[in-house]
Each structure stands twice: as structure tokens, then as C-alpha cells.
Amino acid sequence: MNAAYEFVTGPLAWLAWGIFLLGSAFRLASMYQLAKAKDAPSLAFMSWSYSLRSIVNWLIPFNALGWRKSPAMTVATFVFHICLLVAPIFLVAHVMLWDQFFGVSYVTIPDSVTDILTLVVIGACLFFAGRRFLQPDVRYLTTGKDWLALVIVLAPFLTGFLAYHQLLDYDLMVILHVVAGEIMLAAIPFTRLSHMVFAVFTRAYMGSEFGGVRHARDW
Amino acid sequence: MGIQERLIEDVGLRRGVSRLTPEIIEKIVNAVLKGETGARLKTYAETCMRCGLCSEACHYALSHPGDPSYTPAGKVHQTMSVLLDKKGRVDPEAIYGIAQIAYTECNLCRRCVHFCPVGIDTGYIMSTVRRICHKLGVTPQYIQDTSHSHSATVNQMWVKDDEWTDTLMWQEDEARDELPGLRIPLDKEGADIYYSVIAPEPKFRTQLIYQAAAIMHMAGADWTMTSEPGWDNSDMCMFTGDFEMMGRIKRVHFESAQKLKVKRIVMGECGHAFRSIYDMGNRWDAWKMSPIPVIHSIAYFWELMTEGKIKLAKKYPGPVTVHDPCNVVRGRGLHEKLRELVRFLVDGDIIETASNREHNLCCTAGGGVINCGPPFKNVRVAGSKAKADELKATGVKTIVAPCHNCHGGLEDTVHAYKLGMEIKFLGDIIYECMEKPEV
Amino acid sequence: MKRTLPLLLLAALSLACVQAAFSQQDMKVLAPAALGKLTRPAAQFNHDPHNEKAKLDDCVICHHGGADGKQDKSVSTEGTPCADCHKVKSVGKNTGLQRAYHKQCIDCHKAKGKGPVACGQCHKR
Numbered sequence: 093m094n095a096a097y098e099f100v101t102g103p104l105a106w107l108a109w110g111i112f113l114l115g116s117a118f119r120l121a122s123m124y125q126l127a128k129a130k131d132a133p134s135l136a137f138m139s140w141s142y143s144l145r146s147i148v149n150w151l152i153p154f155n156a157l158g159w160r161k162s163p164a165m166t167v168a169t170f171v172f173h174i175c176l177l178v179a180p181i182f183l184v185a186h187v188m189l190w191d192q193f194f195g196v197s198y199v200t201i202p203d204s205v206t207d208i209l210t211l212v213v214i215g216a217c218l219f220f221a222g223r224r225f226l227q228p229d230v231r232y233l234t235t236g237k238d239w240l241a242l243v244i245v246l247a248p249f250l251t252g253f254l255a256y257h258q259l260l261d262y263d264l265m266v267i268l269h270v271v272a273g274e275i276m277l278a279a280i281p282f283t284r285l286s287h288m289v290f291a292v293f294t295r296a297y298m299g300s301e302f303g304g305v306r307h308a309r310d311w
Numbered sequence: 312m313g314i315q316e317r318l319i320e321d322v323g324l325r326r327g328v329s330r331l332t333p334e335i336i337e338k339i340v341n342a343v344l345k346g347e348t349g350a351r352l353k354t355y356a357e358t359c360m361r362c363g364l365c366s367e368a369c370h371y372a373l374s375h376p377g378d379p380s381y382t383p384a385g386k387v388h389q390t391m392s393v394l395l396d397k398k399g400r401v402d403p404e405a406i407y408g409i410a411q412i413a414y415t416e417c418n419l420c421r422r423c424v425h426f427c428p429v430g431i432d433t434g435y436i437m438s439t440v441r442r443i444c445h446k447l448g449v450t451p452q453y454i455q456d457t458s459h460s461h462s463a464t465v466n467q468m469w470v471k472d473d474e475w476t477d478t479l480m481w482q483e484d485e486a487r488d489e490l491p492g493l494r495i496p497l498d499k500e501g502a503d504i505y506y507s508v509i510a511p512e513p514k515f516r517t518q519l520i521y522q523a524a525a526i527m528h529m530a531g532a533d534w535t536m537t538s539e540p541g542w543d544n545s546d547m548c549m550f551t552g553d554f555e556m557m558g559r560i561k562r563v564h565f566e567s568a569q570k571l572k573v574k575r576i577v578m579g580e581c582g583h584a585f586r587s588i589y590d591m592g593n594r595w596d597a598w599k600m601s602p603i604p605v606i607h608s609i610a611y612f613w614e615l616m617t618e619g620k621i622k623l624a625k626k627y628p629g630p631v632t633v634h635d636p637c638n639v640v641r642g643r644g645l646h647e648k649l650r651e652l653v654r655f656l657v658d659g660d661i662i663e664t665a666s667n668r669e670h671n672l673c674c675t676a677g678g679g680v681i682n683c684g685p686p687f688k689n690v691r692v693a694g695s696k697a698k699a700d701e702l703k704a705t706g707v708k709t710i711v712a713p714c715h716n717c718h719g720g721l722e723d724t725v726h727a728y729k730l731g732m733e734i735k736f737l738g739d740i741i742y743e744c745m746e747k748p749e750v
Numbered sequence: 751m752k753r754t755l756p757l758l759l760l761a762a763l764s765l766a767c768v769q770a771a772f773s774q775q776d777m778k779v780l781a782p783a784a785l786g787k788l789t790r791p792a793a794q795f796n797h798d799p800h801n802e803k804a805k806l807d808d809c810v811i812c813h814h815g816g817a818d819g820k821q822d823k824s825v826s827t828e829g830t831p832c833a834d835c836h837k838v839k840s841v842g843k844n845t846g847l848q849r850a851y852h853k854q855c856i857d858c859h860k861a862k863g864k865g866p867v868a869c870g871q872c873h874k875r
Binding site (some may be wrong): 123124126127129130131133134136137146150156157158159161162165169223227228229230231232233234235238241284286287290291293294295296297298299302305306307308309310311 | 365
């Protein structure tokens with residue numbers, strides 16, 4: 093147990109963060125090079141103010157037409173992403189680890205709240221999975237890559253929840269949880285989760301075109 | 312569900328596919344993907360989360376409830392995704408379906424932009440699919456004919472040079488009966504305005520040239536048209552994916568205006584031509600914006616209105632509804648000017664359709680779809696059911712639609728769904744209502 | 751006043767020693783009052799069985815002295831509550847109480863390759 097725990101919280105954690113950070117940086121850099129080589133006519137129209145205008149307007153729930161037309165999905169998407177970020181970043185136990193390993197400490201949220209946020213993430217994942225099974229248009233579009241992304245995100249939250257409540261075999265669960273989290277980090281640059289890295293730029297480009305050239309809203 | 316269950320026989324698609332082999336397809340698909348696309352397509356393909364939010368966007372999908380193969384992402388799923396996933400290794404039969412979707416089941420109207428949180432431009436993806444199909448030689452016959460006409464004559468309708476000037480002189484002659492001082496000035500150097508039209512105007516909508524001349528005359532505009540190739544601002548090559556020809560005809564158009572040293576181009580009530588001049592053609596020619604100022608008729612008429620140069624003898628009886636053409640609304644944000652103009656011209660309210668301004672539902676004719684001709688008319692009309700429902704709900708008798716393609720599409724829609732509505736250009740209404748001196 | 755303060759301190763210290771000496775024998779959990787209401791279940795720690803099992807005879811291994819964030823293993827401090835030196839909120843270079851506990855236990859367990867290292871292994875429900 094100790095050797096396994098030390099391995100997954102030590103070398104494997106460095107590897108996962110390394111893949112996540114360097115991988116994302118590499119993908120961004122190579123995508124920018126590709127854009128410069130092949131998408132100069134698009135780059136030429138990029139504008140900070142219209143990019144921000146678009147990003148801000150899309151971050152407001154029910155502001156864009158698409159959000160308004162699918163209310164359940166909108167609620168699920170916003171709540172999911174907020175909880176997905178807030179729960180792991182401000183979880184007491186995670187901040188403890190930062191403190192333990194690097195002596196870094198910052199604000200946390202109570203465990204009872206994180207517990208709910210985690211359940212919300214799990215619930216949202218189930219909602220997304222349900223759509224992929226039951227809603228014909230989403231089912232039609234769904235590929236293996238989409239299931240993979242969903243499972244990769246669900247796993248750390250599910251194992252985290254089980255580990256926190258010490259249900260099933262705790263020692264196994266905590267190691268599974270750490271590994272699942274690391275898989276998620278490492279997967280970000282190379283799976284559908286890369287929208288975490290790229291979406292801000294695709295959104296910004298659309299905002300720039302619509303703001304600067306088309307003089308119309310893109311939300 | 313899917314395109315394979317609704318293939319439509321088309322001579323152009325069939326003959327194109329018959330010449331293909333898997334090797335040719337692989338080579339050409341990859342040549343376009345590697346040579347002409349980059350980060351934009353790559354990020355779109357990668358970050359599409361397959362969430363289905365865009366299903367609510369597309370009039371084709373709304374008109375075929377329960378059939379996901381008509382949704383924007385569903386259409387990408389059957390076309391570009393296949394080409395990317397299989398790295399171009401698809402058989403000729405698959406290309407038939409891919410081409411049919413790209414040319415006839417997407418109007419490139421970009422309404423889905425308002426539905427995609429990550430900002431994917433499905434219009435761009437479908438344009439790129441068309442580009443590949445063009446390079447494969449698989450294009451619907453009717454639209455390819457117009458594209459050939461562009462290549463051969465620099466206009467869309469096989470209008471010969473002498474027929475063009477002859478038509479202008481004919482319309483000038485007719486109009487002088489009504490407005491004796493009227494001229495259609497040809498090749499007038501240094502004029503304020505270079506007026507350009509689409510080739511269907513001299514071919515079968517000549518009254519539009521008449522009306523434009525009458526409005527220019529009454530507004531006292533310093534304007535001209537060119538007698539030389541370049542007078543046609545339309546661009547079906549943009550829609551077939553023949554971007555080389557798109558660039559060539561746009562260049563001729565701009566240069567014919569520059570040669571006359573005019574201050575700016577005013578173009579008739581056309582949507583796709585505006586897209587070509589303002590967005591796609593200019594960029595292919597490496598102009599960030601157009602090399603000479605270009606404005607659409609909506610903006611020009613709006614200027615005339617604000618400057619008090621349109622004097623109305625009467626107002627057009629309303630209420631009316633307004634159809635927002637995608638290329639000048641989502642493409643240029645002219646929706647408010649359009650409404651100000653309509654309020655000025657019409658006696659009565661504007662009854663908006665449920666989807667209006669940037670969020671308008673497409674006429675289902677644009678993007679070259681109507682130009683794919685009779686084989687695909689039924690598909691097109693079926694796809695406009697959602698639009699028909701919205702139009703019907705307004706309860707009005709008049710649709711103001713400042714775009715030729717929208718007119719063509721809406722006429723079919725109004726007829727098929729028995730809406731009993733008339734469709735008007737702004738020019739129709741201005742001409743009908745403006746003060747004209749007694750002869 | 752100047753004379754009474756050290757006396758008082760001495761008295762308090764001896765009282766604490768006696769208390770500690772008594773309490774450690776049947777100590778089951780680490781739940782210093784200084785931390786107040788605990789976030790997680792108190793860390794389980796059976797003082798005597800643990801030391802027996804871990805063969806810890808020398809108190810100073812855990813009950814170290816030191817100052818300014820430096821441990822001094824030559825000064826044994828058994829009988830002094832940890833919270834006396836390790837304040838809940840760390841002062842200056844001194845290690846905070848919670849971090850001190852975590853480091854004390856986990857670092858040793860890691861070094862020995864034995865004993866609990868993950869949260870729920872001590873903070874059992």
C-alpha cells in the first residue's frame with residue numbers, strides 16, 4: 093500500500109501534471125504555428141475586445157440563443173463545469189496535499205459542500221450519459237471519443253466520493269482516485285477534453301469575426 | 312436515418328462520382344485537408360463535444376423533427392468527420408452522399424453559430440467539404456452550370472457582353488417613358504456610386520434594374536454601371552467550392568469598379584454576393600476587407616432615407632413581416648437599418664417572426680442550395696417547414712426580403728405551405744411608394 | 751508580577767505533564783482541543799500499541815524540541831502538548847499544528863514504508 097501510494101502521489105503525479113502542462117503548452121504552441129501557416133486570414137481578424145465580448149456573453153447562463161433553447165442542458169453544463177473546477181481545487185484534502193508537499197496553503201470550502209459539488213458532477217455526468225443514450229440527436233453524434241471523455245471525467249469524482257466516505261475498500265479506492273485524477277489531467281491535451289485548452293480560442297475567433305467584421309452578435 | 316436513405320439522382324453528382332476511384336479520393340481529400348486547412352478545422356473537429364445543442368439551430372433539423380441526420384453536427388458527422396476519421400479513404404458512393412449533404416442540406420446560413428458554446432463554424436466546415444467535392448469533380452449539375460458560366464463569361468447566367476448593355480439600354484428606354492430625365496450611366500468615370508447587380512437581374516428580373524435606376528434618378532445620385540465584364544457581383548463558385556474562380560471573378564468585379572475610379576460600390580438586394588464581396592472572395596484575393604468600399608442596398612437605401620432623398624407619395628400598406636437574409640444580417644448586421652427603413656416605408660407594424668434579426672431562420676434557398684436546381688427542390692421546400700410555420704404565425708400578408716435567393720426560396724415556401732403571402736424587395740416598395748413627377 | 755509569571759508557567763507546565771502522562775496511556779485519537787471543531791474524523795492513534803509495534807522507545811523521536819522551524823532532536827519535550835509550540839496558525843518559521851501532525855506521522859510512515867499515509871487511513875469514519 094505505502095509503496096503504491098507513494099508511487100501514485102509521487103512520480104506518477106509529476107508525470108500526470110507534466111503531461112497536462114507541457115502537453116497543453118505543446119498543443120497550443122503547435123496549433124498556433126499551424127494557424128500562422130494555414131489560417132492567416134483568420135488570425136488577421138482576431139480582436140481582443142470582440143473576443144472578450146463573445147466569451148463574456150457566452151459565460152452568462154441563458155444569454156445565448158443556444159442556451160435558451162436547451163434549458164436543462166444549459167443548467168447541467170454550467171453547474172457541471174463550475175463544480176468540476178471548484179470541488180477539486182478547493183477541497184480540504186487536496187489543499188492539505190499542497191501543504192504537505194509544497195507548504196502551499198489556500199482557502200478551502202467545507203467538506204459537506206464539496207460532497208454536494210461532487211454529487212452534482214456525478215449527477216451531471218449521468219445526465220450527459222443519459223442524453224447520449226436516450227436523446228436521438230445526441231445518440232446519433234456520439235462516438236467512442238465522447239464516452240471516453242465522459243468516463244475520464246466521471247472516474248475521479250466517483251472514486252473520490254467513495255474514498256471520502258470510506259465506502260468499499262478505502263486503500264484501493266484512494267489509489268484508484270489518485271490514478272483517475274492523474275489520467276484526467278494527462279488526458280486533457282489529447283482527448284475531447286482539450287476543449288479546455290482550445291475552446292477559448294475558437295470562441296474568441298468567432299467573437300472577433302462576428303464583432304469586427306459581421307457586426308452582429310454571435311450568441 | 313442518414314443521407315444514404317435519401318439520395319437523389321443528379322446528373323452532375325452521378326457523373327462526378329463515376330469518374331472517381333478510392334485512390335483519387337484519398338489523394339484529393341488529403342491534398343485539401345493538408346494544403347488548405349489548418350488549426351481552424353482541426354480545433355473544430357477536436358473540440359466538438361457532440362452535445363447536440365446545435366440541433367435546435369438548423370431549419371432542416373427543425374423541419375425534420377426526430378431525424379438527427381439533419382442537425383448541423385449530424386451533417387458534419389456524416390461528411391467532414393468521415394473524411395477526417397478515415398483519412399480520405401472513402402469509396403466513391405460515400406462521396407455522393409457527402410456532396411448531397413454539403414450542397415443541398417446546408418445553406419451555410421450560420422444560425423448554428425448562436426448555439427455552439429465553443430464557437431464552431433459549421434458553415435466553414437461545410438464549405439470545406441464542398442471545396443473537396445469540387446476538387447473531386449462531384450458537384451450538382453445546375454449549380455455547376457452557373458459556375459461554368461462564371462468561368463466563361465464572368466457572369467452567372469451566360470449573359471453575353473452585348474446582351475448586358477442591350478438590357479440596360481432597354482430598361483433605360485422603358486424607364487424614360489415614366490421618368491423622362493432618367494439615365495443608366497455606363498462607364499462614367501469618377502462617379503460616386505458603382506452599382507452592381509447579379510446576373511439573374513438582366514436575365515429574368517429586369518424590373519429590378521428599372522426600379523434601381525428610378526430610385527437613383529429620384530435621389531439625384533451620381534452613379535454608373537459598367538459595360539464590361541465585372542458588372543455581375545454574384546458568385547456561385549464560392550458555393551461550389553471553386554475558390555480559384557471565386558477569386559478571379561471577385562477581382563474582375565473590384566477592378567472594373569477601380570478602373571472607373573468610383574468612390575464605392577453599391578450592390579443590389581442580394582445576400583450571397585455580399586458574402587462573396589465582403590467576406591469570402593476578398594479574402595481569397597488577399598484583401599482583408601474589400602479594396603474599395605462596398606455597401607449593400609439596405610445600407611444605401613437607409614442612407615437615402617436619413618438624408619431625406621427618398622420622398623414618399625404614400626406608405627406601403629402594412630402590417631408586414633421582415634425576413635432577415637443571413638448574409639447581410641449575420642454577415643453584416645444590417646437588421647436594425649432594415650427595420651428602420653421598413654418602418655419608414657410601411658404604414659403599419661412590423662410583425663416579427665419568432666426568430667428574427669441575427670437569430671433568423673434561413674429561407675432554405677441560400678448557400679447555393681436553390682441553385683442546385685429542380686432535383687433538390689422538394690428537399691429544400693421540406694426543409695423550410697420551420698420557416699413556413701414562423702411566417703404563418705405572423706398572420707401578415709407581406710414579407711419584406713431584401714435578397715434574391717431568399718425571394719426564390721420564400722416564393723416556393725409560400726406556395727408549398729399555402730401561406731398566401733407576397734414577397735417584396737425594398738426596391739419594390741420604394742419604387743412603388745416614392746414621389747414621381749407627373750409626365 | 752515579574753516573579754509570579756514563571757511560577758505560574760511552571761505550575762501550568764507540570765499540570766500539563768501529569769495530564770499528558772496519564773492521558774497518553776489510553777490515548778486513542780489525536781484531537782487536540784486547540785484545533786477546535788474537526789473537519790475530518792479525528793486521526794486514530796493508539797499511543798502505546800503504536801510505539802510498541804513501531805519499536806519506538808525513545809520519546810524524542812516524536813516529542814522533539816526546536817525553534818524557528820528547525821527540529822532539535824536532542825531536546826525531548828514529552829509531556830508538552832504539541833499545540834504549545836505548534837500554533838494552529840503558524841507563527842514565523844514555526845510549523846503550524848495541523849501540518850506538524852501530518853508531517854510527523856506521514857513522513858515517518860513514508861520513511862519506514864509502513865503505516866498509514868493517505869487521509870482516510872488515519873481519519874477513519
